[in-house]
Amino acid sequence: MAGMVLCEPTELYNILNQYTTLTRLADPTYLCLLDARIKEEYERDHIITAQRSKKNENDEFLPPVCIDLECVQHCVVYDGYTASLHMDTPAIRCAEIMEQKSQNPVHILKGGYESFSALYPFLRTVKIIYTPQELESLLPYPVEILQHRLYMGDLKQAENPQMLKDLKIKAQVNVSGTTPNVSVKGSSHVLDITVSESTDSDLSLFFQEVCEYIDSHLNSKHAVLVFSRLGISRSSTVIMAFLVYHLKCSLQDAWTHVLKCRTRARPHRGFVQQLSTWEEHVLGNKVTDISDPNF
Structure with a gap:
């Protein structure tokens, strides 16, 4: 059994x-x-x-x-x-x-x-x-990374006022490369990070800013939504960077948790390398072997 x-x-x-x-x-x-x-x-x-x-x-x-x-x-x-x-x-x-x-x-x-x-x-x-x-x-909601505190989703979910209301979203991190609907912006504070999905894009330039932004809102008891266009690569990269920063956990642990929450999450190879460098910066040494085929 x-x-x-x-x-x-x-x-x-x-x-x-x-x-x-x-x-x-x-x-x-x-x-x-x-x-x-x-x-x-x-x-x-x-x-x-x-x-x-x-x-x-x-x-x-x-x-x-x-x-x-x-x-x-x-x-x-x-x-x-x-x-x-x-x-x-x-x-x-x-x-x-x-x-x-x-x-x-x-x-x-x-x-x-x-x-x-x-x-x-x-x-x-x-x-x-x-x-x-x-x-x-049926319309899926953004997945929950930290209960009632941190969510990850896509552009359509970020533009859905009812979903934002249901989840009590008060702040958003936009890494979609697109400006959301104006009415949605009016319902919560939005941090826009303009980075393309290409393998040579450097999202790590914004890790510190994004992590401090999310941290400040969580400390104020505000639920935060991180979203990219499809909710697969850029948003999951930002979420993993934040978990390493906020929880002082390894990239491996952050990766495992995010994929459990959103099975399609998958930072591309360039972002994985940037996350590895970020892990070393935050923790003081590289803990995760990103040469593992699972990354």
């Missing part, structure tokens, strides 16, 4: 908001999200795209119909409150059934629906059935 692990709310938030051209939620092999609460609670509201886990006549949970758990990348189960794997709760009992079919560990949402919906009320819904077209039209 694949086993069970606890899933922090921020981890589920990022799972829900992965995308390529379209949201990953449109892929039936990506996520199976199961609500183990009673029918009345589920119908009142639930996490977006969640299915209610059904039971048989013996009050035992059943694997979902029309979903091959062996092929699903993420299986996440929640009830109202489960906070530990050592509890006897609906989510635990449901996960025990799902792990018999799943090839990957079944995730149990820590704190359940109550915790998640308090943190991300905008991801609650009463909608039960989605057509493929409706799933494809």
Whole structure:
């Protein structure tokens, strides 16, 4: 059996908001999200795209119909409150059934629906059935790097006033090379850094300025969004530079964390070299071997 692990709310938030051209939620092999609460609670509201886990006549949970758990990348189960794997709760009992079919560990949402919906009320819904077209039209939010403090996204997300409002974004770092919509600029302070995506661009010239800017806003309890045109290279480079600066962690640790939050994040080779130099500047020596094929 694949086993069970606890899933922090921020981890589920990022799972829900992965995308390529379209949201990953449109892929039936990506996520199976199961609500183990009673029918009345589920119908009142639930996490977006969640299915209610059904039971048989013996009050035992059943694997979902029309979903091959062996092929699903993420299986996440929640009830109202489960906070530990050592509890006897609906989510635990449901996960025990799902792990018999799943090839990957079944995730149990820590704190359940109550915790998640308090943190991300905008991801609650009463909608039960989605057509493929409706799933494809869902708009992903910027991924969360530091809970409720630091986000990474793309230009379209930075220009979406509702997303900025939902995430309480008060400051932005724009490395998209494009000027965002004026109305969006009016909703938060924006630091514009003009650097192209080419391999000979030197983004490191701005690392110190950007890190101090983000730090100052985080210290003022302001949520910050870092965005580039596609949310892949320049934005992830800035985020990694900040994590090395702010947490005094290695580039390897920053890299691992960012890719866990946004699986498509990928600084190009020139930016990787600049991050390596930055790591040496901040930490006093090079800790990360960027010749590793993973970089």
